[in-house]
Amino acid sequence: MSEIALEGVTKVFADGQEAVKDMSLEIGDGEFMILVGPSGCGKSTALRMIAGLEDITSGEVKIDGEVVNDRAPKDRDIAMVFQNYALYPHMTVRENMGFALKLAGVDKEEIDRKVEEAAKTLDLTQHLDRRPANLSGGQRQRVAMGRAIVREPKAFLMDEPLSNLDAKLRVQMRTEVAKLQSRLGTTTVYVTHDQTEAMTLGDRVAVMRAGALQQVGTPAELYGAPINLFVAGFIGSPAMNFMPAELSGGRVKLPIGEAEVPEGAGDGREGQVVAGLRPESFEDVEMVGDLRDERGVVFEAEIDLIESLGSDLYAYFHVESGAVESDQLADLVEERLEETGVPEVREGQEQIVARLDPASKIKRGQSAELWADTSKLHLFDAESGERLSRSE
Amino acid sequence: MSDGATAPTSARTRSEHRLAWLLCAPAVLAMLAVTAYPIGYAIVLSVQQIDLRFPDEGGFVGLDNYTSVLSSQLWWTDVFNTVFLTVVTVSIELVLGMAIALVMRRAIFGRGVVRTAVLIPYGIITVVAAFAWQFAFAPDSGFVNNLPLISDEMDWFGGRFSSFAVIIMAEVWKTTPFMALLLLAGLVTIDGQLYEAAKVDGASAWQRFVRITLPLMKPAILVALLFRTLDAFRVFDTIYIMTAGAQDTESVSILGFNQLISRLNLGLGSAVSVLIFLCVLAIAFLYVRVLGTRVEEGRPGN
Amino acid sequence: MERGGREYALWSIAITVVLIFALIPVLWLISVSLKPPEAITDGRFIPSEVSFDNYKSLFEGGIDGSPFIKPLINSILIALTTTVISIVLASFAAYAIARLEFPGKRVILAGALAIAMFPPISTIGPLFDMWRALGIYDTYPGLIIPYLTFSLPLSIYALTAFFREIPWELEQAAQVDGATPFQAFRKVIVPLAAPGMFTAAILVFIFAWNDFLFAISLTSSDASRTVPAALAFFTGESSFTEPTGSIAAAAVVVTVPIIVFVLFFQRRIVSGLTAGAVKG
Numbered sequence: 001m002s003e004i005a006l007e008g009v010t011k012v013f014a015d016g017q018e019a020v021k022d023m024s025l026e027i028g029d030g031e032f033m034i035l036v037g038p039s040g041c042g043k044s045t046a047l048r049m050i051a052g053l054e055d056i057t058s059g060e061v062k063i064d065g066e067v068v069n070d071r072a073p074k075d076r077d078i079a080m081v082f083q084n085y086a087l088y089p090h091m092t093v094r095e096n097m098g099f100a101l102k103l104a105g106v107d108k109e110e111i112d113r114k115v116e117e118a119a120k121t122l123d124l125t126q127h128l129d130r131r132p133a134n135l136s137g138g139q140r141q142r143v144a145m146g147r148a149i150v151r152e153p154k155a156f157l158m159d160e161p162l163s164n165l166d167a168k169l170r171v172q173m174r175t176e177v178a179k180l181q182s183r184l185g186t187t188t189v190y191v192t193h194d195q196t197e198a199m200t201l202g203d204r205v206a207v208m209r210a211g212a213l214q215q216v217g218t219p220a221e222l223y224g225a226p227i228n229l230f231v232a233g234f235i236g237s238p239a240m241n242f243m244p245a246e247l248s249g250g251r252v253k254l255p256i257g258e259a260e261v262p263e264g265a266g267d268g269r270e271g272q273v274v275a276g277l278r279p280e281s282f283e284d285v286e287m288v289g290d291l292r293d294e295r296g297v298v299f300e301a302e303i304d305l306i307e308s309l310g311s312d313l314y315a316y317f318h319v320e321s322g323a324v325e326s327d328q329l330a331d332l333v334e335e336r337l338e339e340t341g342v343p344e345v346r347e348g349q350e351q352i353v354a355r356l357d358p359a360s361k362i363k364r365g366q367s368a369e370l371w372a373d374t375s376k377l378h379l380f381d382a383e384s385g386e387r388l389s390r391s392e
Numbered sequence: 393m394s395d396g397a398t399a400p401t402s403a404r405t406r407s408e409h410r411l412a413w414l415l416c417a418p419a420v421l422a423m424l425a426v427t428a429y430p431i432g433y434a435i436v437l438s439v440q441q442i443d444l445r446f447p448d449e450g451g452f453v454g455l456d457n458y459t460s461v462l463s464s465q466l467w468w469t470d471v472f473n474t475v476f477l478t479v480v481t482v483s484i485e486l487v488l489g490m491a492i493a494l495v496m497r498r499a500i501f502g503r504g505v506v507r508t509a510v511l512i513p514y515g516i517i518t519v520v521a522a523f524a525w526q527f528a529f530a531p532d533s534g535f536v537n538n539l540p541l542i543s544d545e546m547d548w549f550g551g552r553f554s555s556f557a558v559i560i561m562a563e564v565w566k567t568t569p570f571m572a573l574l575l576l577a578g579l580v581t582i583d584g585q586l587y588e589a590a591k592v593d594g595a596s597a598w599q600r601f602v603r604i605t606l607p608l609m610k611p612a613i614l615v616a617l618l619f620r621t622l623d624a625f626r627v628f629d630t631i632y633i634m635t636a637g638a639q640d641t642e643s644v645s646i647l648g649f650n651q652l653i654s655r656l657n658l659g660l661g662s663a664v665s666v667l668i669f670l671c672v673l674a675i676a677f678l679y680v681r682v683l684g685t686r687v688e689e690g691r692p693g694n
Numbered sequence: 695m696e697r698g699g700r701e702y703a704l705w706s707i708a709i710t711v712v713l714i715f716a717l718i719p720v721l722w723l724i725s726v727s728l729k730p731p732e733a734i735t736d737g738r739f740i741p742s743e744v745s746f747d748n749y750k751s752l753f754e755g756g757i758d759g760s761p762f763i764k765p766l767i768n769s770i771l772i773a774l775t776t777t778v779i780s781i782v783l784a785s786f787a788a789y790a791i792a793r794l795e796f797p798g799k800r801v802i803l804a805g806a807l808a809i810a811m812f813p814p815i816s817t818i819g820p821l822f823d824m825w826r827a828l829g830i831y832d833t834y835p836g837l838i839i840p841y842l843t844f845s846l847p848l849s850i851y852a853l854t855a856f857f858r859e860i861p862w863e864l865e866q867a868a869q870v871d872g873a874t875p876f877q878a879f880r881k882v883i884v885p886l887a888a889p890g891m892f893t894a895a896i897l898v899f900i901f902a903w904n905d906f907l908f909a910i911s912l913t914s915s916d917a918s919r920t921v922p923a924a925l926a927f928f929t930g931e932s933s934f935t936e937p938t939g940s941i942a943a944a945a946v947v948v949t950v951p952i953i954v955f956v957l958f959f960q961r962r963i964v965s966g967l968t969a970g971a972v973k974g
Binding site: 405408409411412413415416418419420422423425426427429430431433434437492495498499501502504505506507508509510511512513514515516517518519520521523524525527528530535538565569570573574577618619622625626628629632633644645648649652653658661662665666668669672676 | 702705706708709712713715716717719720722723726738739783784786787789790791794795796797798799802805806809810811812813814815816817818819820821822823824839840842843844846847850900903904906907910911921922925926938941942945948949952953955956957960961963964967
């Protein structure tokens, strides 16, 4: 069994910077766990503490139920894939992949066998006797993975392994990594700043921010029930739209109109909150059909910009925030969002992105009628940014 | 680095070439004036018998001077001395320099202090350092003989190998820091993540040093060795001050100097000079051709 | 990866050891220089009483009488002149090498390298003869010229590396803005290269200041003898005493400024010496 557990792990650097704050996480045997978050959120530090490359200030890291805080990396039976691959430039691919086994005193024949097997899996056989300098980025990345596979460790630790590849290659390698992990069944902890990678690769995803774990869950859970403004804004692309809202009598007043508070959302309170609605929850009214009568709101908007991707149409528009008067709330929302580092804070919260059916005829500069599915509204406390929900 | 040999040489390119040569000319002239010409002249002098104390005698004597030198016991003793000193000092400097470079790389704080400490020997006049060491080891005025474990009557400059010991210590003191700097420059080019990967792969500190640091530093080490060997072979200042070559500690440079400047025997002295030049060429050849030192990646030191 | 307290302690010890090791000869010289003449032979590391006699004797007799003042002046002037000329010449060459493509570039660099490896002793004889014939034996130019020769490789390499760091685009932008090539050089390149030139200047100065071989071969009197050579010819209080004390005092006078110098400029010096090692 190769479970990894972090219990109350904290890392404070010599200059006082708290990189990881009291993080607790359990990773099951064979699980593919992603650590995701913006730069500086502590995900790499957390990974390196699991690897043993960083000291743990307090808390415990356990591998297979054993506390490994004081064990050197080589005694933890883990393999690491570095962002820049860290291939030994003076050794051939074969020697790179066999290095750890050689250090461990394994038989030459055994080493050759294992290296060749891994090379076959990764399609590197014809490169075995070449040096890293003569390989392409993608090939080097595979050698880095090969080095990890050959050791048959308890866990793979990967630190942004695909970040240095170009976009197309990255997408391609992503599926390779997923297939590989699923075949080998090795517990994997994978760090990335790219939420798309996180969502597509992970069994479960742990979102981090400023050293603190925000939420851990399956991609669906993170998407459908984000625990706070930050997670809501971080997961999903384009990011969720946030607007000031007012709750009263079971109804919610938004800049785009008024609607029923969706089931499960809100905790029964009244007053000013932040509402979030994903771009996917909007549509051109023409495309909606009968749905418009069942639920949601229809409203008019001035279209500022249209982005046409072929498969999707993104419409940027703004609405007058007539329904909700409070400037103060609007400011508060903006502040919250800046604080959380949501990547796409838009000017004045009246600017909204909607994803429309590509067949929509909406054009830039027009005034258009749009529909918003308010049953998909997320509500958040304006002060703390936490999700407001009825259950639990 | 192309040599500007693009197919059609346009007027613009030609004027660029002219400008470049013009800019380089003064420096090149200055460099050649004191090297190319004098070496040619030295060869000419070496095949004549010229003794400035007897200016009326002299004339072409073919290779007589060379035969005199090469059959002289003194010459071969000096060659031995020079080679001995070179090998010993360079070896010690390499090991110590490497250790210091490794330590400097891990500098946690006080980088400025360490750098200063390392550069003081570099900045001090060699002659001054030689005096300091000489005084320290002098039987009467020096403090070394008063140290525990060292005999009070030890006459360091009275014997050949004890003199060598002091000379070696002074030389090593003076140039190890510089060696450390050259090695450090090479050391910092190694990606830190390679060490992390090696740690994860299970390498101990010694294994990381031997299997990663050393192989990757080979070019830097060779360049540093080349320059230091050449420097060491030319040793003069320290020996002149400490023993002036007494007790059979003379080096080839001192021999040359004695013949030329003290004895004013330009013929013999020049022969010695030319022979030294040939030795230096041989050493450089050895390093570049045989050991594969890639000099473009280094830079000249002292 | 830090291991806190223990590593700091070890590191502090290491620094102290290295520092002491580097300073011992200097401290020793200071100690000897402060000993009164009778105590010179007492063999103590720390003087039992302090006296400035040695320093006084250095400066006694004014410029012509003192064995030290004129050589000191010679050293300063010669080293400064060498530095200025060397940097100017090297800058031109380095600019050409860093910026322009031309046949012979490699040869010049290789040649410079070869000269750095050259044994100066091999040039002593011919220079002695040549300089006497030209009448510059025992003069400033007599020393400055060989110093130039042997310092140029170092300057050229250091400056080329520094020049390479300056983005080509800046000059082109200046030219687009209307500057002539020379103006672009003066107003854009020189200010940016100034730190590099200063660093190279420090290295050349140290080199010229340090030289002994040429100084004793190509001079015969105080007319141009520099300090290192003068030290070798020091006489003591009387013709019977060793000049140890005065030599020590002279050594200190000539070394302490270098140490202060190094302390202030250590960062520059190191970057100059290692410039070009890390290929940009």
